Amino acid sequence: MKNSDPSYLKHHFLIAMPHMADPNFVQTVTYLVEHNEQGAMGLVINRPNGLNLADVLEQLRPDDTPPILCRSLPIFSGGPVQTDRGFVLHKTGVQFQATLELGELALSTSQDVLFAIADGQGPEQYLIALGYAGWEAGQLEAELVDNAWLTCPADSHILFDLPYDQRLAAAAERLGVNLSLLTSQAGHA
Template sequence: MKSTVSYLKNHFLIAMPHMADPNFARTLIYLVEHNEQGAMGLVVNRPGELTLADVIEQLRPTTPCIDSRGDLQIFTGGPVQTDRGFVLHPAGQPFQATLQLGALALTTSQDVLFAIADGQGPDAYFVCLGYAGWEAGQLEAELAANAWLSSPSEQRILFDTPPEQRLDSAAALLGVDLNLLTSQAGHA
């Protein structure tokens, strides 16, 4: 009998309390892609050192960032390609390199950053450097080992919830309080 795999694109991955990998301990990940070849996601609750204004100044030193959210922190999206930027935003506005994800879109071209800096970008956005990646079957094995919980994603958590509350807010979607779970892994 052939088994059916359920893919989790556009879902959250919620790190279980016993997650030991420092790249992923206490993280919330938005899964951009998940299929038979593997998975790609963005850590959405780890603010980095840079701000949007810092990045705009590096990319376009003669024109400052006028967006009122210029002090927005750029997040650490994961340990892979940490020099590559990603902007997650509601779908609708076309940019040079945008992947449509249903209600959301992921843009990797600089034009989205310039539009944001000029006050003409998407109404909501999440900017990060780097991503998290899994080879074929790797995420499924981690899920089977109880390293992650998964839940459908919600834009309000991505764009309206403070970063330090996103992990617990996503767990609450499942009725789970992570503070009540043990940090010890095990199987019955």
């Protein structure tokens, strides 16, 4: 199968259902970077991890003082896999040492994107995460069948413009769903 297969959800949001049992994904919305026959990879976009860009830059360049602006740029918990690895999801147009083009978005994993953001030379819109969410072949499909997730096409406005604590409700609203009205109890007909 090709990645253009409509059953694959690349560039979609995964919206955790209220009964989500996995603590890594309770009340999260995840942007799917890739989804194909080999599995899926995504970044949780609404769970800051308590760090900011200045904290990360102090580790990368201990002799330099990061710009004050960096203290207000949150780092997100992108998922439970490789939590020490950084990912920057951003609009295309700016290339860095390790950038994967995803259509209108790109994913950069090299430190130069962080330095560019700190120096005011980075992409205009971005989300910085440590770690990612990963699914083996067939795993995400099984979770979808079990109603663990709702899905909808990704929206750059939700990704980059909304405060993180509004992203989950906004993604669900794209489907006409109010998550607070859904029960956390699973039912069977």
